[in-house]
Amino acid sequence: MTTALKNKPKRQRATVILLRDNAVLLTFxxxxxxxxPGGNIERGELAIMAAARELYEETSLIATSLRFVFEHESNTTIHQVFLAEADGNPVAGDDAAALAFHAGNPAGAAHKLSPGxxxxxxxxxxxxK
Structure with a gap:
């Protein structure tokens, strides 16, 4: 890792896992x-509020339940990960070009998943498990 990356503060992101029929919702x-689904936690914003906001902006879904599950740190980002429940059918919005549900092993996904x-x-x- 370069010195510039070591000294740069990590991005704070609210990340949402939404399951339907054992498949997880992905944004493309x-x-x-x-x-x-997810995005930046704005200054002064609670992570859970950012999770609800980003879920709505990217999928048009309103969370009926959000539960913190863990924090995940990557090279550039600290993710506050939430498990969500929401009613309705997701529709791509904001910066999401498309949405799809994925079931199974993430490492063997046909989609091009980000490492994070x-x-x-x-x-x-x-x-x-």
Missing amino acids: THSGIALL TIDILTRFQHQT
Whole structure:
């Protein structure tokens, strides 16, 4: 890791896991990368509020339940990970180009998952066994 990365403060992100029929909701960037819904925690904003806001902005879903599950730290980001429940059908919005549900092993996904998404989903799967 370069010195510049070591000295740069890590991004604070609220990350949401939403399950339906044992599949997790993914958002796709315009470049085709699959991510869990979520985004920056704004200054003064509670992580749980950022999770609810980002879920709505990216999927049009209103969380009926949000539960903190763990914190995950990557090279550039500290993720506050929440498990969400929401009613309705998700619709891509904000910076999400598309949405899809993924079931199974994240490392063997047909989608191009970000490394952080793979790590978070793998940890979540091990935690819920």
